[in-house]
Amino acid sequence: MNAPLPPPPWRRATRTPRRQLTTETIVDTALSVLSAEGPDAVTMRRIAHELDTGPGSLYAHVQDKRELHELMLDAAMRVVETPEPDPQNWRTQLKQLCLEQARVLTETPGIAQIAMETLIPTTPGILVAMDGMLGILRCSGIPDDRIAAAGDMLALHVTAYAYEASLWQSPSGQSDEAHRRLGQIGDYLQSLPADQLPNLKAMNHAMPHGTEPDHFEFALDVFIAGLAAHADVRP
Amino acid sequence: MNAPLPPPPWRRATRTPRRQLTTETIVDTALSVLSAEGPDAVTMRRIAHELDTGPGSLYAHVQDKRELHELMLDAAMRVVETPEPDPQNWRTQLKQLCLEQARVLTETPGIAQIAMETLIPTTPGILVAMDGMLGILRCSGIPDDRIAAAGDMLALHVTAYAYEASLWQSPSGQSDEAHRRLGQIGDYLQSLPADQLPNLKAMNHAMPHGTEPDHFEFALDVFIAGLAAHADVRP
DNA sequence: ACCTGAACACCGTTCAAGT
DNA sequence: ACCTGAACACCGTTCAAGT
Numbered sequence: 001m002n003a004p005l006p007p008p009p010w011r012r013a014t015r016t017p018r019r020q021l022t023t024e025t026i027v028d029t030a031l032s033v034l035s036a037e038g039p040d041a042v043t044m045r046r047i048a049h050e051l052d053t054g055p056g057s058l059y060a061h062v063q064d065k066r067e068l069h070e071l072m073l074d075a076a077m078r079v080v081e082t083p084e085p086d087p088q089n090w091r092t093q094l095k096q097l098c099l100e101q102a103r104v105l106t107e108t109p110g111i112a113q114i115a116m117e118t119l120i121p122t123t124p125g126i127l128v129a130m131d132g133m134l135g136i137l138r139c140s141g142i143p144d145d146r147i148a149a150a151g152d153m154l155a156l157h158v159t160a161y162a163y164e165a166s167l168w169q170s171p172s173g174q175s176d177e178a179h180r181r182l183g184q185i186g187d188y189l190q191s192l193p194a195d196q197l198p199n200l201k202a203m204n205h206a207m208p209h210g211t212e213p214d215h216f217e218f219a220l221d222v223f224i225a226g227l228a229a230h231a232d233v234r235p
Numbered sequence: 236m237n238a239p240l241p242p243p244p245w246r247r248a249t250r251t252p253r254r255q256l257t258t259e260t261i262v263d264t265a266l267s268v269l270s271a272e273g274p275d276a277v278t279m280r281r282i283a284h285e286l287d288t289g290p291g292s293l294y295a296h297v298q299d300k301r302e303l304h305e306l307m308l309d310a311a312m313r314v315v316e317t318p319e320p321d322p323q324n325w326r327t328q329l330k331q332l333c334l335e336q337a338r339v340l341t342e343t344p345g346i347a348q349i350a351m352e353t354l355i356p357t358t359p360g361i362l363v364a365m366d367g368m369l370g371i372l373r374c375s376g377i378p379d380d381r382i383a384a385a386g387d388m389l390a391l392h393v394t395a396y397a398y399e400a401s402l403w404q405s406p407s408g409q410s411d412e413a414h415r416r417l418g419q420i421g422d423y424l425q426s427l428p429a430d431q432l433p434n435l436k437a438m439n440h441a442m443p444h445g446t447e448p449d450h451f452e453f454a455l456d457v458f459i460a461g462l463a464a465h466a467d468v469r470p
Numbered sequence: 471a472c473c474t475g476a477a478c479a480c481c482g483t484t485c486a487a488g489t
Numbered sequence: 490a491c492c493t494g495a496a497c498a499c500c501g502t503t504c505a506a507g508t
Contacts, residue, residue, distance in 0.1 A: 021473080044501060054475050056503075061472095065501065116351065116395070119402045119446075120416050122423075127432055134434035146453065148438055153454035157388075160351070160395030167354045178354050185357050197362055199369035203383055211354075211387075218381065219388035222461035229460065256492080279482060289494050291484075296491095300482065 021051060023061040027071045031108065034072065039110035044068075069114045074123035076111045080104050082132025090140040091228060095220050097133060098158050102216065105162035109169055112162035130155065141231035150227055157223070161216045168211055256286060258296040262306045266343065269307065274345035279303075304349045309358035311346045315339050317367025325375040326463060330455050332368060333393050337451065340397035344404055347397035365390065376466035385462055392454065399446045 029050050034042050044065060048055040062068045080100055083093050105112040121127060133155065137147045168178060189201050264285050269277050279300060283290040297303045315335055318328050340347040356362060368390065372382045403413060424436050 043499090045499085053473075055501075056475065057473055059502070116398065117402075119399065119413050120420065122416060122420050127435060131432040131435045134438060138434055138437075144438075149447070149450035149453040150457075152447065152450045153392075156395050156399060157392055157454075160391050160398075163351065163395075164354065164391060167352075181355050181357060185355060188357075197366040199373055200362060200366045202373075203369060203379075212384070215384035215387045218384040219392075219458070222385075222465070223454070223458055225464065226457035226461035229464075230457070278480090280480085288492075290482075291494065292492055294483070 021053065021057060021061060023071065025051065026058055026061055026068065027075055030068060030072055031075060034110045035108045039113060042110065066117075070118055070121075070123050073111060073114045073118060073121075074125040076104060076108055076125075077101075077129055078125040080129055080132075082129065082135065085135045085139045087139040087141075090136050091224050093136045094133070094140075094154075094224055095217075097136065098154060098220055099217070101129060102158050102162045102165075105159065106165050106169075109166040112159060112166045115159045116163045137227075140227065142227055143230070146227075146230060154223065157219065161211075161219075164211045165213075165216075256288065256292060256296060258306065260286065261293055261296055261303065262310055265303060265307050266310060269345045270343045274348060277345065301352075305353055305356075305358050308346060308349045308353060309360040311339060311343055311360075312336075312364055313360040315364055315367075317364065317370065320370045320374045322374040322376075325371050326459050328371045329368070329375075329389075329459055330452075332371065333389060333455055334452070336364060337393050337397045337400075340394065341400050341404075344401040347394060347401045350394045351398045372462075375462065377462055378465070381462075381465060389458065392458070396446075396451045396454075400448075400451075403446055 026047060030042055030047050033046060033050060044058055045055045048058055051057075058068075062071070080097075082097065086093060105115055118126075121130065130151065134147065134151050137151055138144075142150060186204065189197060189204065192201060194201070261282060264282050265277055268281060268285060279293055280290045283293055286292075293303075297306070315332075317332065321328060340350055353361075356365065365386065369382065369386050372386055373379075377385060424432060427436060429436070
């Protein structure tokens with residue numbers, strides 16, 4: 001018996017030497033499934049199937065589904081650039097950063113939901129984003145003991161807005177049902193006697209909490225104006 | 236054969252004539268499971284089991300799990316009383332109402348999560364709460380086109396805060412892990428060189444978004460102060 | 471060490487069959 | 490009409506066995 005021939009080199013091009021799962025490919029696959037088919041489609045089984053393997057294989061690279069979620073959030077948030085803080089312009093910078101963060105969180109539906117569920121951000125990308133926001137706040141003249149609270153609440157508001165906004169544009173067709181209900185509730189309000197829910201009726205506002213971009217920007221303006229007032233007291 | 240004897244009257248006390256499932260008992264059962272064992276325990280199967288029946292039986296009284304969630308939220312929110320709007324006191328009234336709503340949403344862990352997921356409130360209790368908040372805002376002198384935005388964003392913020400806060404006190408032991416991670420991240424920040432995440436390091440703040448009651452109250456004060464400034468412009 | 475895939479202990483929802 | 494419970498089509502996670 002001869003020694004077996006070495007495999008001809010062109011075979012190597014056909015399939016990579018070994019399938020080689022990595023955390024990165026898992027996260028990328030999860031993100032592409034998410035943006036293509038929405039949050040419900042992001043299951044361990046589905047991701048594994050996409051990578052031609054069984055669900056158990058993923059657990060060699062990722063602790064559990066929650067950790068995978070955090071890694072997805074991190075990858076998504078890495079695209080946000082934080083500006084060099086400029087004491088002359090902190091108000092504009094802060095607002096721009098919030099709008100940008102909200103934009104990224106809304107862009108891929110489902111990411112904001114993960115952000116909302118992730119109680120403590122421990123992942124580099126998110127820490128960088130937080131640090132950037134604090135950097136702007138710290139050159140605003142706001143007393144130090146307020147800065148943590150301000151950053152905290154601003155981040156919360158951005159995340160919450162992005163979450164609600166993304167519910168409206170999920171690719172799962174859930175948003176159609178939402179629009180239908182919005183109409184129904186308008187009719188319902190009109191049908192009520194004048195003394196029931198008079199304010200909702202008067203505004204004819206179905207009150208979807210916080211999904212209008214205008215409302216979000218208004219809230220940012222009001223909040224930042226309030227912060228500036230705090231800064232003026234103790235410059 | 237004689238006609239069968241009528242059942243002796245004391246038997247009736249032993250078991251109710253017929254099991255009779257109602258929407259109300261289902262919602263009540265769901266709420267008590269929720270407050271006893273947290274959101275994960277609230278499954279259709281579990282509720283059915285609690286009522287000595289199969290999961291399919293619930294679907295005669297409730298369309299699906301989402302609808303059950305909304306009914307639970309409604310029942311929980313019904314305890315919030317909205318004050319008679321007083322133009323002299325709208326700032327205090329507004330703050331009190333927000334604190335009260337947040338308190339109720341935080342009280343039963345899991346309710347805030349439902350509130351966050353419920354895109355459009357269509358249920359009487361929530362509509363009443365919204366109407367009350369709008370009532371206070373309408374006697375504040377804030378221009379009408381801002382009132383919807385203000386109410387919208389305030390409700391969003393209350394809900395989001397309650398959601399994050401309730402993550403910390405879930406009975407599923409998830410909160411212990413959260414506290415552990417909070418410590419770990421503090422250590423991690425200290426271990427970093429001075430030029431990495433300088434602001435987070437300086438504040439030594441792990442930045443759990445929006446869970447401190449102080450921070451929430453601060454945000455309400457800042458936001459309401461900002462609204463008042465708007466009201467002063469056009470009285 | 472990494473990967474497999476069968477198995478475990480669950481889900482929400484549907485539906486024919488019963489009373 | 491209301492209820493049943495078996496069945497369907499899924500989950501996340503674990504783990505012995507393979508390479």
